[in-house]
Amino acid sequence: MKHLILVFLLIGIAVIYFGCSENNPSASDSNQTAQMNNTLAKKLIGDAYTDFTFTPPTFWNGTVEFNGVAYGITYTTLSAPRNYSSASPFIEDWVVYEYGQPGNVYMTGSNHGVSNLAKKPDPTPFVGNGKITEAYGPFEMWLGRNIHEQGLIYWLPDRSMPDHAEFTFRIN
Secondary structure (H helix, E strand, C coil): CHHHHHHHHHHHHHHHHHHHCCCCCCCCHHHHHHHHHHHHCCCEEEEEEEEEEEECCEEEEEEEEECCEEEEEEEEECCCCCCCCCCEEEEEEEEEEECCEEEEEEEEEEEEEEECCCCCCCCEEEEEEEEEEEECHHHHHHCCCEEEEEEEEEECCCCCCEEEEEEEEEEC
């Protein structure tokens, strides 16, 4: 009986080691490479600027710059703005693409955030957190990573609607 328990224990250790390791021999080579790239990818921080374009559903369109290279960025609003409370939550999908070529998508994702639209302070701070759901080309190593946005919304002089936003787009 002791030998049977020892055999099961060794089999369990082997299954855990080979089944949970990043160097899983049963995983395909491309899957192992993707796992290694995602593990080794460092944090990426970009500076973004978006105009408020009032072209539903993409209200925010602009650029984000990573390591000196500018990319286009567009946000699709999935929730109606709530401007009747001090906390105004929002849900958005976003797309990062080759600058000037919206059809050449490099990265997509979604995020949830909050701002304060009720009092319309100028500028209005906002934060958002989300996840990268698709990544291609120069961003493929960040697939599945979390993102964080933090910035300011600037208003038109009459405060009737936003003018633009400036923020940091960080991939963790």
